[in-house]
Amino acid sequence: MSILEDRTARRSIPIYTGVSVTMSLLFLAATFLTGKSYTAVSRVGGMIWVFILSMIISMPIVIPKIRKKVLG
Amino acid sequence: MDAAVDGQGLATVTLTVQGMSCAACVARVEKTLKQLSGVTGVHVNLLTGKAVVEYHPGGAGIAEMVNAVRDLGYEVPEEELLLTVRGMSCAACVARVERAVRALPGVTDAVVNLPAESAKIRYYAGAIDKARIKSEIDAVGYEASERLTGSEALDREKEARLKELRYQQRNMWIAWPLAILVMVGMFRDTWIFPYFVPKFLGNVYVLWAMTTPVALIPGWQFFKHSWNGLKRGATDMNLLYATGIGAAYTIATINTLWPDAGFGGRGATFFESAALLTAFIVLGRYMEALTRGRTSEAIRKLISLQARTAHVIREGQELEIAADEVRIGDIVVVRPGESIPVDGEVTVGYSAVDEAMITGESIPVEKRPGAQVIGATINKTGSFRFKATRVGGETALAQIIKMVEDAQATKAPIQKLADFVAGHFIAGVHALALTVFLFWFFVGYDAFFTPGSHFILSPYSLSQVGVFGFALLLSVTTLVISCPCALGLATPSAVMAGTGKGAEHGILFKGADSVESSSRLNAVVFDKTGTLTRGEPSVTDVYPLPGFEGNEVLRLAAMAEKPSEHPLGEAIVHGAEAQGLTIEDVKDFEAITGHGVRAVYQDKVILLGNRRLMQQNNISIENLTPELEKFEAEGKTAMLVALDNQAAGIIAVADTLKENAGIAVERLQKMGVQVVMITGDNRRTANAIAGQLGIKTVLAEVLPQEKATEIKKLQDQGLKVAMVGDGINDAPALAQADVGIAIGSGTDVAKETGDIILIKDDVRDVVNAIEIGRATMGKIRQNLVWAFAYNTLGIPLAAGILYPFTGLIVSPELAAFFMAMSSVSLTLNTLLLKRFKPSLGTRVA
DSSP, X not given: OHHHHHHHHHXXXXXXXXXXXXXXXXXXXXXXXXXXXXXXXXXHHHHHHHHHHHHHHHHHHHHXXXXXXXXX | OOOEEXXXXXXXXXXXXXOOOSHHHHHHHHHHHHTSTTEEEXXXXXXXXXXXXXXXXXXXXHHHHHHHHHHTTOBOOEEEEEEEEESOOSHHHHHHHHHHHHTSTTEEEEEEETTTTEEEEEEETTTSOHHHHHHHHHHTTOEEEEOOOHHHHHHHHHHHHHHHHHHHHHHHHHHHHHHHHHHHHHTTTSTTHHHHSOGGGGOHHHHHHHHHHHHHTTTHHHHHHHHHHHTTTOOOHHHHHHHHHHHHHHHHHHHHHOGGGSSOGGGGOOHHHHHHHHHHHHHHHHHHHHHHGGGGHHHXXXXXXXXXXXXXXETTXXXXXXXXXXXXXXXXXXXXXXXXXXEEEEEEEOEEEEOHHHHOOOSOEEEOTTOEEOTTOXXXXXXXXXXXXXXXXXXXXXXXXXXXXHXXXXXXXXXXXXXXXXXXXXXXXXXXXHHHHHHIIIIIHHHHOOTTOEETTOOOBOTTOOHHHHHHHHHXXXXXXXXXXXXXXXXXXXXXXXXXXXXXXXXXXXXXXXHHHHHTOOEEEEEIIIIIEEEEEEEEEEEEOTTSOHHHHHHHHHHHHTTOOOHHHHHHHHHHHHTTOOOOOOEEEEEEXXXXXXXXXXXXXXXXXXXXXXXXXXXXXXXGHHHHHHHHHTTOEEEEEEETTEEEEEEEEEEEEOTTHHHHHHHHHHTTOEEEEEOSSOHHHHHHHHHHHTOOEEEOSOOGGGHHHHHHHHHHTTOOEEEEEOTTTTHHHHHHSSEEEEOOOTTOGGGOOSSEEESSSOTHHHHHHHHHHHHHHHHHHHHHHHHHHHHHHHHHHHTTTTHHHHSEXXXXXXXXXXXXXXXXXXXHHHHGGGGOOOTTOOOOO
């Protein structure tokens, strides 16, 4: 079964990481688009926090769906 | 064999197939399975009854294979596994374990109970092995082991609880002293602290050095568990703690070591948040470990009744052995004061045995050769020997314990909502935390932030906190306050307490759904014979004519019936014996079919029978007719007695009411429950019995097979119906009812049908069962309201809803305190159920 688990992990990582990176980049874009002057630290800190929360939200959604596909 | 995967990505599973009888069956099964998508090879063995299937995991699943085999008319049996799962702390843990196990190929169902720390798993025999299931649970961060029974389980459970308590105690000893010092250090410059708190305690490096072990040693468990789950796509409340503690500690560390990094600098270190947050969470864990085991006290009490040793005679020698080593057929010696180790039949000796703990009988029961003895009951007076007839898991006590444990491992339907919420909660809470962060980062900070901002119940100023730090604080607090641990405990802890309370009174609920259903009942249908009545006739009235005395009439009737084997005759003989009358032998006994009996005593003819018997013998019964009709109207069987062709009196015999039937019916009616009596007897007798009990609805002349239909008719009227009856004869009616209550099951509870088993033959326990069900459901509702209210009120507060109006926000440590208190107060509320006493209580264990 570890082969199936590995396959699940391999297929899932790019998806949830991609989602989280996209969310972080959207956050970064928003800090510029709002026209407010945020410090670099606020921007980077915010990106990290958004990335962590996005990972936590997307991992439990993505992994079971991929596992279901892999295990049939 | 387990479902396994080879290097080419093909999986293999072995299924047990029952019902195959020839090579043609084998061919059918093989052909059908091969037709399924993704199946590359099938090998069916007729002798072993196994089908080995090789398949691509992307194609048909095991469930489809099983359905295909079942469609052919063969059976793929399921097995059940009961595990102890340690390390769970919330409803999300329950959902996580259930999801992980259900995802395993071959598993058909998994039900996890948080307070009982149990998992009941059903799977296709052969499709997966137990070790695989256990390792899957271990892999998501919990500790699974096969559930033990009896005193071994008690010892193991106690050991595990002590281990968890010791672990959390150690964490408390690290977290609390340091967290208090950190808090004192943080507020060193305020109030009276400058007068006695040394200056070095306010140094940021000292504070950081004290906060680090708190976050990393007691807090490590949360990081470890959450990572184990997250990498498999599962989340639980450990993740909320880990992100909360992690974020607070990281910001504190950055602002200490790199104050110019722009996160608020030295003025926004929040050491006390990171330290106290961890300390409160650990306190919550400790309190939970302390209180959780107490809800299963009933099981513990039952297990503790078991004798640990037994004295047996083997090869002529008396040996002391462990009670679980007693074998069927062993002769066991029991001395006064000793506990009886197993069930059996007395062979030698005489004694009185206290059976109150099992049957509820308060008076010790006499035991002579031939009498049955029950394991775990206590021998009071004499010594005796008995032959073991049921040992190990077959004993009455073991069956009762298993039934209570099984009930506690099930889920009440009301719990589905809590499970659904908790299962989706963690991801939802993180999404909420993200929303809170984005709101305060982009909108809230600019719109509402004032330098005079404070935490609630804290003098700590937030003036130096920047936009990121402020938004992060509110986001972290939202995470911490949202933990659904109270939601996870709300239902199962009350079910455990309720089923345990039932067991104390000899009432065995077969599942949590029985507890819930019993609380909703508004009609109870009693079978008459054997349930409301004793089920055997006895003398109710003796009416003598002038010139005769009552006892004389009874004695004459008993003498005449002594040689008879008729149940009514036996009732008269027992009635006379109960009065202490001497029943002498008679001559020329004759049973006159359809009329009565005739016998001769001291050359006088005794006649006992109906009107026709008297008419045939030209005996006038005119002066007896009014009484005769009165007895018959009451549903009694009235028999006329004559001596030497002269009427002497009437003996009335009837099935009598059980001792507490009237009390139980009256109480049920007061509770608003409609009471119905159902019987196969004629309407007149049925009405007479119902009249004595105050039952208004009587279903008479109903054949046994029609009872279920009558129950259905009541249900069609919108009533939630319980059927109370004999667990064996009334099985269809018990099954049709919303709640089937099998009464007077005695000690062989495993054979009974019904949702609730009453060990004692006491109708009052029907009332008690409903009252316990109602009390338990009341407690569940209170718990759920409390748990939902906590989260519904807590989350907006933590998200900063009050901030625009008050300038105050909830600190992460205050959120952790609320969270810990919510589960502790809920557990304490459940424990109040232990004090509940049914109104007609007859306590057993």
